[in-house]
Amino acid sequence: LDRGDAERLRELLGALHPADVADLMGFLSADAREELVPHLDPETLAEILSELDTEIREEVLEHVPSATLAKAIGEMESDDAADVVDDLEADKRAQVLAAMPEVERATIEASLAYKDETAGRLMQREVVAAPQFWTVGQAIDHFRREVDDLPELFFDIYVVDPSYKPVGAVPVSQLLRSKRDVPLAQIMEQVTEIPVDMDQEEVAYIFDKYHLISAPVVEPGGRLVGQITVDDIVGVIQEEGEEDILALAGVSDAGRDADVLGMVRSRLPWLLLNTVTAAIAASVIGAFEGEIEKLAILAALMPVVASLGGNAGTQTLAVAVRALASRELSAINAIRTVSREMVVGLANGAALAALTGGVIYALFGDLRLTLAFGAALMINMFVAALAGAAIPLALDRMGRDPAVSSVVFVTFVTDFTGFFAFLGLAALILL
Template sequence: MNSSATQMPDAEATQMLEDLALGEDYALTSEYVEMVVDAADRGDGMRLRELVAALHPADVADLLGFLSAEHRDEVVPWLPPDVLAETLPELDDGVREDVLESIAPRTLAEALQELDSDDATGIVEDLEDDQRRAVLAAMPDAERASLETALGYAEDSAGRLMQREVMAAPQFWTVGHAIDHMRGQGDDLPELFFDIYVVDPGQRPVGAIPVSGLLRAQREVKLSDLMEPITEIAVDLEQEEVAYIFEKYHLISAPVIDAGGRLVGQITVDDIVNIIQEENQEDMLALAGVTDAGRDADVGEVVRSRIPWLVVNLGTALIASTVIGLFQGQIEQLVALAVLMPVVASIGGNAGTQALTVSVRALAMREVSAANGWRILRREIAVGLFNGVAIAILLSGVTWLWFREPMLSVVIGLAVIINLVAAALAGTLAPLALDRLGRDPAVASPVFVSWVTDTIGFLAFLGLAALILL
């Protein structure tokens, strides 16, 4: 009775802190972050431990991302090893590197032993060489050997992504054998698994049984009678290919096999969600010609990541400007040309971005191939033509009301149609060509498309004006 009474205030206080920490959108509140900062400034470790204890590890990761490096150094030592272990995989890459530098090798080694092998591998590969050697030296032989094996696989491969903990059973086992075995394994079982892999005497997977199916079956039923076909993942397959296979076949988990077809691990859907999010973020940033500088990046890092593509864009803009220079005399004769030029280029740029975004997405989703490439190109040309006609009618009307020049309205209408068709061609062909050449279409395509729409827009508008008006 007394024990319950003494525990209740702590539970109530923790709940109150949790309610204070998270808003309705599950984001950390500014009031809570300020409380942590105040405790860190005072060096009040016990208060920090109390504040952090109210959070889920994912929220602890968010908290560390909001804090400065100095405040993180105050908070991290007060994280219990199990909380630290679950928090590290949730951190942004830049924040995690900073946090890892502040953790003693032995403390980090203890935390890594709390994680599945895939999460532990992801953290160890981020360490500097000296720190990695020290951490591995502080680990038991079995865990160290497992991590060294995983690090031997190529970066961004299934071998790095997989977890080595897996539940496998021979074909001749019954449901009862499998259940009794799992109950006897205890902590040696994977923390999260969905399937039991049935293997032959050579440790090659021949089928899988969902855990839910196993529990519904009678104990005397053989596993070979329950097993379902599997989709195997080669250990050296790139992680983007793995994500595509999971998405295409709606997989929850899949066995990973080595060159001899032997079962060496498994990949689960939670890992694939992270990969898909990373790829989507990379493509989104690449379309803008930037990289993820991280929350703690300084001005120099951000400038270095962005200025190269600005320089490339400057070069393409200068090339487009030479087209304007060719028609300098015509512009001097009719000032309206200078007023309307940016309109044609801007509309073409937006249309090109639309076609480009659709094409890059289609390539990422494997929706484009030699079989349907020409059909997609024809569709985009038709869309560009119809949109061009619609915008041309609207813009021609505005031009006539503004300048009262019927032929100028005709010129800008024709130029818009030409530029939107060119934008559709560039936005579709550029990423397809770059992908065929083995380049990332999301990175280089925007600059190329912008150059095409500017150049064609100026050339079409000023060239038609020179032929028709002057």
């Protein structure tokens, strides 16, 4: 199919949704993709590019001639266009930009000037704005006349004052249900303005909280410069949730679509940190070498205390990170949350201590060993709850991401406490 019948291929691809074409390209071998790419016209390319996975997109971009690419990028919305240009290698980027009309080039360069993961990078510059004094009829007539200047899809019309500051928004459906002679100023709703340098996570929070479909983006002076629509936000929320999962486990963001070398680089740093924390925990055990030589069963039981504490700490940690991300947890209810976690930690600790203590007594018939184990377990469960709740809260307070590698820190605390409490108590009670 790939070879020969280019016309037929184009027809087939045209019938599919761009997202499905992008999926298909993912299943093809690299060679087949290389053959397919020259057959794509700029319009199709424009639709597919923003749907491709980063890895495949970079490969495809390499094989498209600069002139075709310049045309394709010209067809895209400004936020997607900036993304693609950002992905190009330096010399190809210069070629593509040179092949574009002056205005489009300026728009893309302006988008790229905003920092990554801010509202400025997320927004599209195409907006629909109308002056305050227009009526519904005037607005509709204007849109019918200026069809080519409108974004392909839009959901709100921003009503602006003479200095182009947004003063309100009219949802398109509201425009549709109103009579022609109603002034826009009368049916407009309050707008939530997004500053151009706001972090994308904050933008997503605002969209979620106020159920926004689109929002105007303004410069520091208050001038309307673009809009963010909810479909871009869906991607951001997806991304932030994924980042939290990876960060909790200690995987740096860099390694997401990377090759083996990139994967090693994204994980090794946290493993090295873990080596240090594990060595410190091991030194605790080392300090009790004499006790272990006398009673080797201690060596078998101490990982149980550490493991249960680690698991309980991770549970609390996950709940705290989630609550921080959804802003259910803040400085106001932090003390209540932490103390509730500590109660839960003690309750779970008591339940597990009773159960495991019973088993240990049945196996070894040693009351003092049972006592040392049960007490150490309760201490560790309590500390686990405290660490699991306090570490992310402290990181958040310091303005850092509460998810980043918290698991490494929490399990360090529970390993250290588990080994120290159990071996220390055993040394005191037993020997």
